[in-house]
Each structure stands twice: as C-alpha cells, then as structure tokens.
Amino acid sequence: MSAHAAPVPPDTNSTLRPPGHRPRAHSAADVRLLESVRESVMSGTGPVTPSRVAAAVHATGRLLGTAGALAAVESISAELNGLGPLQALVRDPAVTDIFVNGPEAVWLDRGNGLEKAPVVFSGEPQIRALAARLVAAGGRRLDDGSPCVDVRLDGGYRVHAVLPPISTAGTLLSVRIRREKVFTMGELRQLGMFGTLVQDVLERSIERRLSFLISGATGSGKTTLLATLLGLCHPAERLVLIEDASELNPVHPHVVSLESRHGNLEGNGVVDLGELVRQALRMRPDRLVVGECRGAEVRELLSAMNTGHTGGGGTIHANTAAAVPARLTALGALAGMGQDAVRLQTASALDAVVHVARAGNNRYVACIGVLEDTGSGLAVSVALDVGGGGTGVRYGPAWPRLADRLGLDPGVEDVPV
Known part of the structure; x- marks a missing residue:
C-alpha cells in the first residue's frame, strides 16, 4: 500500500480484547499522538514502513517507554499500512477469512468453521472508513455510486466491501487471506x-x-x-x-x-x-x-x-x-x-x-x-x-x-x- 493511500480517521476505540469486553476510549493525548504521527508519515513519500512510523513517534517527544513505543508503532502501522484493528488476527497462520458484520460482530475462519473474533470497532463509521481505505489502496472507490467492491491488496489480501443501503446491517467487510503454504x-x-x-x-x-x-x-x-x-x-x-x-x-x-x-x-x-x-x-x-x-x-x-x-x-x-x-x-x-x-x-x-x-x-x-x-x-x-x-x-x-x-x-x- 502506498503512502498516498486515502487516510482514514483514527481508530480511537478499537482494540483486541477477549470476547465480552468493551473497548476503552483512548485519551485525547492518544488521539493527538495518532493524528500527529499520521500527518508526519503521510506528508512524506514512499511506502509506510515501521521505521518511518517509529521515527515519527519518536519525533513527537512523547515518553512512552519501550513497550509503549512498540505498541504505538504497531497500532499506527496497522492503521496506515494494514488492516487496522483486524491486523492482529492475520498473525494467526490458520486464519483464512475475516468477516466484519458490525462493530461487535467480527468473525474468522481457521478451518474449523466460523468463530467470533475478539475484535471490536468503535462504531459503523470506523468500519466504513477502514473499508474505504482498503478499497482505495486497491485502486478503486467505495461510495454511494460504487457500493459493492472487490479488490486485491499487496500482502495477499482479497477484500470485499458492501455499503448501506445495499447492506441492511451497515458496512460489511470480508477479507480472504492468501497463505503461502501449499499442501502436498x-x-x-x-x-x-x-x-x-x-x-x-x-x-x-x-x-x-x-x-x-x-x-x-x-x-x-x-x-x-x-x-x-x-x-x-x-x-x-x-x-x-x-x-x-x-x-x-x-x-x-x-x-x-x-x-x-x-x-x-x-x-x-x-x-x-x-x-x-x-x-x-x-x-x-x-x-x-x-x-x-x-x-x-x-x-x-x-x-x-x-x-x-x-x-x-x-x-x-x-x-x-x-x-x-x-x-x-x-x-x-x-x-x-x-x-x-x-x-x-x-x-x-x-x-x-x-x-x-x-x-x-x-x-x-x-x-x-x-x-x-x-x-x-x-x-x-x-x-x-x-x-x-x-x-x-x-x-x-x-x-x-x-x-x-x-x-x-x-x-x-x-x-x-
């Protein structure tokens, strides 16, 4: 994904938590840090790499500590150059499909049937913003004039998105992950x-x-x-x-x-x-x-x-x-x-x-x-x-x-x- 991909509003309320937990709201300082790093990274040219994000985080002067800085780099990199709050699910090599049906209705498939994923969004606008950014990264647009789009992204992701009113339940997002392993x-x-x-x-x-x-x-x-x-x-x-x-x-x-x-x-x-x-x-x-x-x-x-x-x-x-x-x-x-x-x-x-x-x-x-x-x-x-x-x-x-x-x-x- 290019550094010029369409920006998306900050993931102010998304996190990876056990099922049943409600996401906590980020503080105003967290939001300002995210916006500052986003502006710094997106103003440059070239791909959004972890090193560029880390440099932008360091340049803010915030004292986050080692663990805090790593967490900030990971979260911001996922938002600017990955699947946002869904990125953590991709680390499991068994996951082949991810489905977002609503802010608290995220499902995945590890080959054993669909199961609820421990991911939540802050609301419908955040899902729509993520879907629009991913589609834009694939060279197409997702809006009222083009409410159903299928694109392939670098990294082996095939993304399908549907907007209301075609979808009666809000923005729907499906991600199929191409795994490199080929069975004998x-x-x-x-x-x-x-x-x-x-x-x-x-x-x-x-x-x-x-x-x-x-x-x-x-x-x-x-x-x-x-x-x-x-x-x-x-x-x-x-x-x-x-x-x-x-x-x-x-x-x-x-x-x-x-x-x-x-x-x-x-x-x-x-x-x-x-x-x-x-x-x-x-x-x-x-x-x-x-x-x-x-x-x-x-x-x-x-x-x-x-x-x-x-x-x-x-x-x-x-x-x-x-x-x-x-x-x-x-x-x-x-x-x-x-x-x-x-x-x-x-x-x-x-x-x-x-x-x-x-x-x-x-x-x-x-x-x-x-x-x-x-x-x-x-x-x-x-x-x-x-x-x-x-x-x-x-x-x-x-x-x-x-x-x-x-x-x-x-x-x-x-x-x-």
Missing part, C-alpha cells in the same frame, strides 16, 4: 481430503494430461486442491495461470500468472478473463488453467482445449458434479454460445470433473465423474463416488472409461478410502 498430496490425504485410490486417480490424471474442472461450493477446498495438483506437473512444463484475483501458488519451477484488471476510477482499463485467455494462448502454455470459470471466458477456455491444449482446467462453482453441465451451459450463454455449442465443445475438451465437498470441518473429494454427450444433452457420469464425509468409495458406471484413460485396472468392487 500426502498432507491432503492425512487431512482426510481423499484416500489412496482417489489420490492415485488424481495423480494419474495429471500424468496422463487429462483436462478437468474442480467443482464445489465456496470454501470447499477447490483452489487448495488445484494448487497441489498443479505442483505435480512435470518441471519442464510451462504453466499459465489466469485468475480474477491471484490465489493459486503451485510449487512448480515454471509458472506464469495473469490477473484480470478492473476499471480505474473512470471505468477505463478493464482487462477481463476472456482477454487473458486469448493472450495466454500466445504465450505457448503447456497447461492453461483458469482459476475460476464464472463468466464468458468459458468460451475461450473450451476453445483452447479443443485446439491441442490438453492437461488444463480450472475450478467452477457447483452444488454437485451433476450440476456442472448446467453451470457450463449458463456460462456459455453469457458468451453467446448456444446449448449445442457448449455441449459439443465441452464433451470434446474436458475429460473429468472432480467435485469437492465440505462436511463439518472436513473437506474431501466427494465424486470424480466423466463428462459425456448423451445425445440429448451434456451430463456427468460418476466414476468414483465417495460417501458422506469421505467414509468410503464406490465405483460408478463411468469407472471403466476413466480407468482406461488412466491405465488402471477397471475392476468393480467397493474399496476403502
């Missing part, structure tokens, strides 16, 4: 995402260059699984990743990432996913991956996979694997594709659908299916069906076809996870 297949198996048979199928799908989509709901682990699978690609392959907001970070020596761009404050400079797919085809990708198919870019992706670009894919939101054809048809309609065009291109371009689900705190591969043209429409035929919560695997009617493509024994019997 063994770690995902230990976490219960799949068993040995499903792992073998997934690994062979990458090795045999099957084109696939990973489907599932928000937070089901689609991006996590995709990043791990891409890390299995041969080191000599060139991976071109296309995303609306950069989240994929596979462990691979040759990765090129392209990110879409929203319009500026005047609405100019838009670069959408469809354009990025077209540009990526000129970059000689060995594998072309669209992080999330959710619009007209599906036309370019299907076209690319029908012209020799095998082994690629992406993720898509869907309730079940069987619902993927309907989603593809709907997305194709956004690109002006008729149902027959979507059906024919998809049946030729995509080999498999891997559906991930969430049961309580457990994320797991629930189904692996094969896309096929039934003549009357596009459908997903089940190859492997995993019981609720990952309790067992059953072969489906499409298993012999998938096994043949993977070079596996197509024997049909129930097997353990």
Whole structure:
C-alpha cells in the first residue's frame, strides 16, 4: 500500500480484547499522538514502513517507554499500512477469512468453521472508513455510486466491501487471506481430503494430461486442491495461470500468472478473463488453467482445449458434479454460445470433473465423474463416488472409461478410502 493511500480517521476505540469486553476510549493525548504521527508519515513519500512510523513517534517527544513505543508503532502501522484493528488476527497462520458484520460482530475462519473474533470497532463509521481505505489502496472507490467492491491488496489480501443501503446491517467487510503454504498430496490425504485410490486417480490424471474442472461450493477446498495438483506437473512444463484475483501458488519451477484488471476510477482499463485467455494462448502454455470459470471466458477456455491444449482446467462453482453441465451451459450463454455449442465443445475438451465437498470441518473429494454427450444433452457420469464425509468409495458406471484413460485396472468392487 502506498503512502498516498486515502487516510482514514483514527481508530480511537478499537482494540483486541477477549470476547465480552468493551473497548476503552483512548485519551485525547492518544488521539493527538495518532493524528500527529499520521500527518508526519503521510506528508512524506514512499511506502509506510515501521521505521518511518517509529521515527515519527519518536519525533513527537512523547515518553512512552519501550513497550509503549512498540505498541504505538504497531497500532499506527496497522492503521496506515494494514488492516487496522483486524491486523492482529492475520498473525494467526490458520486464519483464512475475516468477516466484519458490525462493530461487535467480527468473525474468522481457521478451518474449523466460523468463530467470533475478539475484535471490536468503535462504531459503523470506523468500519466504513477502514473499508474505504482498503478499497482505495486497491485502486478503486467505495461510495454511494460504487457500493459493492472487490479488490486485491499487496500482502495477499482479497477484500470485499458492501455499503448501506445495499447492506441492511451497515458496512460489511470480508477479507480472504492468501497463505503461502501449499499442501502436498500426502498432507491432503492425512487431512482426510481423499484416500489412496482417489489420490492415485488424481495423480494419474495429471500424468496422463487429462483436462478437468474442480467443482464445489465456496470454501470447499477447490483452489487448495488445484494448487497441489498443479505442483505435480512435470518441471519442464510451462504453466499459465489466469485468475480474477491471484490465489493459486503451485510449487512448480515454471509458472506464469495473469490477473484480470478492473476499471480505474473512470471505468477505463478493464482487462477481463476472456482477454487473458486469448493472450495466454500466445504465450505457448503447456497447461492453461483458469482459476475460476464464472463468466464468458468459458468460451475461450473450451476453445483452447479443443485446439491441442490438453492437461488444463480450472475450478467452477457447483452444488454437485451433476450440476456442472448446467453451470457450463449458463456460462456459455453469457458468451453467446448456444446449448449445442457448449455441449459439443465441452464433451470434446474436458475429460473429468472432480467435485469437492465440505462436511463439518472436513473437506474431501466427494465424486470424480466423466463428462459425456448423451445425445440429448451434456451430463456427468460418476466414476468414483465417495460417501458422506469421505467414509468410503464406490465405483460408478463411468469407472471403466476413466480407468482406461488412466491405465488402471477397471475392476468393480467397493474399496476403502
């Protein structure tokens, strides 16, 4: 975030406290210190670094002591160059999402479901000021003319904000945190995402260059699984990743990432996913991956996979694997594709659908299916069906076809996870 990011009113009443505690009001001296340091730092150029903030605190002449000075630097740095009162939550490496529903309604997700966070705001104006500053740092604006905004910030934060009256409960703020850790297949198996048979199928799908989509709901682990699978690609392959907001970070020596761009404050400079797919085809990708198919870019992706670009894919939101054809048809309609065009291109371009689900705190591969043209429409035929919560695997009617493509024994019997 630049030193020229839009300033925000001081966090006069925010703090990190145990649940049930009310935040104490800062003294007038605290507010004056914050305003003085803010004015000093923001008047300079360059990034807002802890050393600049510390120098500004020292220049005020206030005798805070070592602990007090460190606390002041941390608090002011978070406000000017971070997530404000939410910054303390980011230090927990398990936190992946933060949601602000109101001054005393802050929630977080550590992978075990949503839980109340020990953070409070002084009121609705402070939440709105923080949201406006974060959005401005992403090069967009949040106001009555643009009440719903999604931006990505340096540091791996994806911020989504909604203002009243679109939100009936005040300013809503959602922060998704991109963590650098990428799981290995063994770690995902230990976490219960799949068993040995499903792992073998997934690994062979990458090795045999099957084109696939990973489907599932928000937070089901689609991006996590995709990043791990891409890390299995041969080191000599060139991976071109296309995303609306950069989240994929596979462990691979040759990765090129392209990110879409929203319009500026005047609405100019838009670069959408469809354009990025077209540009990526000129970059000689060995594998072309669209992080999330959710619009007209599906036309370019299907076209690319029908012209020799095998082994690629992406993720898509869907309730079940069987619902993927309907989603593809709907997305194709956004690109002006008729149902027959979507059906024919998809049946030729995509080999498999891997559906991930969430049961309580457990994320797991629930189904692996094969896309096929039934003549009357596009459908997903089940190859492997995993019981609720990952309790067992059953072969489906499409298993012999998938096994043949993977070079596996197509024997049909129930097997353990």
